[in-house]
Amino acid sequence: MRTRFLIVDDSDLVRRSLRMVLQANPDWEICGEAADGVSAVEMFKELRPNIVILDFQMPGINGIETARRMAEIAPAIPVVLFTQHASADLERHALEVGVRSVVSKTNAFPMVGMIEALLESGDSNTTSEHSDSKNPD
Amino acid sequence: MAEHQKVNILMVDDQPGKLVTYEAILNELDENLIQARSGKEALDHLLKTNVAVVLMDVSMPELDGFELADMIRQHPRFQNTAIIFISAVHLTDIDRLKAYQRGAVDYIAVPIVPELLRAKVRVFADLHRKTYQLEMLNRDLRTLSARLITTQDEERRRIARDLHDSVGPLLAALSMNNGLVHQQAEKLGPQAVEALRQNSELIEQLSKQTRTISHLLHPPLLDEIGLLPAIRMFAEGFGERSNVKVTVELSPEIGRLPPTMEISIFRIVQECLTNVYRHSESKTALIRISPTRDKSLTVQVSDEGKGIPLDSRVSTLVGNSHGVGLSGMRERVRELGGTLDIQSNGNGTTVTASLPVGNMAVVSA
Numbered sequence A: 001m002r003t004r005f006l007i008v009d010d011s012d013l014v015r016r017s018l019r020m021v022l023q024a025n026p027d028w029e030i031c032g033e034a035a036d037g038v039s040a041v042e043m044f045k046e047l048r049p050n051i052v053i054l055d056f057q058m059p060g061i062n063g064i065e066t067a068r069r070m071a072e073i074a075p076a077i078p079v080v081l082f083t084q085h086a087s088a089d090l091e092r093h094a095l096e097v098g099v100r101s102v103v104s105k106t107n108a109f110p111m112v113g114m115i116e117a118l119l120e121s122g123d124s125n126t127t128s129e130h131s132d133s134k135n136p137d
Numbered sequence B: 001m002a003e004h005q006k007v008n009i010l011m012v013d014d015q016p017g018k019l020v021t022y023e024a025i026l027n028e029l030d031e032n033l034i035q036a037r038s039g040k041e042a043l044d045h046l047l048k049t050n051v052a053v054v055l056m057d058v059s060m061p062e063l064d065g066f067e068l069a070d071m072i073r074q075h076p077r078f079q080n081t082a083i084i085f086i087s088a089v090h091l092t093d094i095d096r097l098k099a100y101q102r103g104a105v106d107y108i109a110v111p112i113v114p115e116l117l118r119a120k121v122r123v124f125a126d127l128h129r130k131t132y133q134l135e136m137l138n139r140d141l142r143t144l145s146a147r148l149i150t151t152q153d154e155e156r157r158r159i160a161r162d163l164h165d166s167v168g169p170l171l172a173a174l175s176m177n178n179g180l181v182h183q184q185a186e187k188l189g190p191q192a193v194e195a196l197r198q199n200s201e202l203i204e205q206l207s208k209q210t211r212t213i214s215h216l217l218h219p220p221l222l223d224e225i226g227l228l229p230a231i232r233m234f235a236e237g238f239g240e241r242s243n244v245k246v247t248v249e250l251s252p253e254i255g256r257l258p259p260t261m262e263i264s265i266f267r268i269v270q271e272c273l274t275n276v277y278r279h280s281e282s283k284t285a286l287i288r289i290s291p292t293r294d295k296s297l298t299v300q301v302s303d304e305g306k307g308i309p310l311d312s313r314v315s316t317l318v319g320n321s322h323g324v325g326l327s328g329m330r331e332r333v334r335e336l337g338g339t340l341d342i343q344s345n346g347n348g349t350t351v352t353a354s355l356p357v358g359n360m361a362v363v364s365a
Helices: A012-023 A037-047 A063-073 A088-096 A111-121 A123-129 B016-029 B039-048 B065-074 B076-080 B091-098 B114-183 B190-217 B220-224 B227-242 B259-280 B310-314 B325-335
Strands: A003-008 A028-034 A051-055 A079-083 A101-104 B008-012 B032-036 B051-057 B082-087 B105-109 B245-250 B284-292 B296-303 B339-345 B348-356
Touching: A003 A012, A003 A037, A012 A028, A012 A051, A012 B114, A028 A037, A037 A051, A037 A063, A051 A063, A051 A111, A063 A079, A063 A088, A079 A088, A079 A111, A088 A101, A088 B227, A101 A111, A111 B114, B008 B016, B008 B039, B016 B032, B016 B114, B032 B039, B039 B051, B039 B065, B051 B065, B051 B114, B065 B082, B076 B114, B082 B114, B105 B114, B114 B190, B114 B259, B114 B325, B220 B227, B220 B259, B227 B245, B227 B259, B227 B284, B259 B284, B259 B296, B259 B325, B259 B348, B325 B339, B325 B348
Parallel strands: A003 A028, A003 A051, A051 A079, A079 A101, B008 B032, B008 B051, B051 B082, B082 B105, B245 B284
Antiparallel strands: B284 B296, B296 B348, B339 B348
């Protein structure tokens, strides 16, 4: 069972690179891509990914708000905030809405290792996610 | 250079014959001449019109000229109104005239020398006209000043946004791609590996520079999350850059505020801290933002430095490169309907802005 990623970023350049990076791992696949928060939440509901990589600054609702809505639907699915403005303050706010980690877009090198660690620690969550029938939709 | 804008000259005398004479004398000044036969009529005119000069007989039967002058002087509105007494002036009268500390007062003796009367009236009329023009210019200046600040803010936000939207993604993609190549570095010869390593370093430098430029232009968390995190983040970065230890005390019940208020408060704090760094020689700074009972917000920045010299405090039009100094701060505070207070001595400086929040209630975060 491959790990399914939902990636959200308003720049197609970023999504393309992100796709390449993630797909370099044969066990990982991209199940969906969104360019804004509202569509991201819709896709999240439909696709139930194993993990979400989420941009912070987007047109419409920002990444924090998007993460908050996702946490309301399925809080066990890890969300990683991906941003140019990584900072301790942003992290604090991100953690409040259930984001597991904040990664700097422009220093993306450690991202892969961090995602691996996240998935490993949440492995039990990953399997239980598919039997999660608490969703209201 | 300004066109001759006529001012109003009020002539008060109970004798119509005298009024005719005054009118004849003052006609060539080409101003608006208004006649009043009594103190009451004079006051009526004064309340309705903006009068530059009041010409009046000291001794009128029903109303003493000095009493009328007293009444005029009591209204702050009439501070720009000059009074010329026409009289046979006695010594005691001169003393009473000197008692008027505010506003222009003069007298002309009888029999009136026409050229002298014209000269005196002309002087006061010109003064009034110039004062009015000055006030208009001042008002225009303030409007422009406010607009300049707003335009600056908007432009900086736009440039920061452009940096984020155009340069940012390019850098991000570059960084990620570089990381990918890194993963297969074992396939490369030593020179390529070295170039790759340098690339990583360059990308990191590039992203740091871009971040710094962007952050100085516009606080990154301000629009998306709010004032308090933006201030905290700025204070942290400032502390690192400047070696000034910044303490931040922000009341947690302060939530989102109107965007113009948030950016203005941020800029005020930013400007204050920049002054602390550049001028005060203080090792510490304190930022305090808290609500007060009467629906307003107090924003305070203090340091323990050597203080601001008095003449710098009065007007610092050209300030630091990212603000327009104290003058800009005053302008921002004025635009928000608040007040700015600066206390400064050899032991430190405290800048306090008090801003009404009013109906836009301070919402819980």
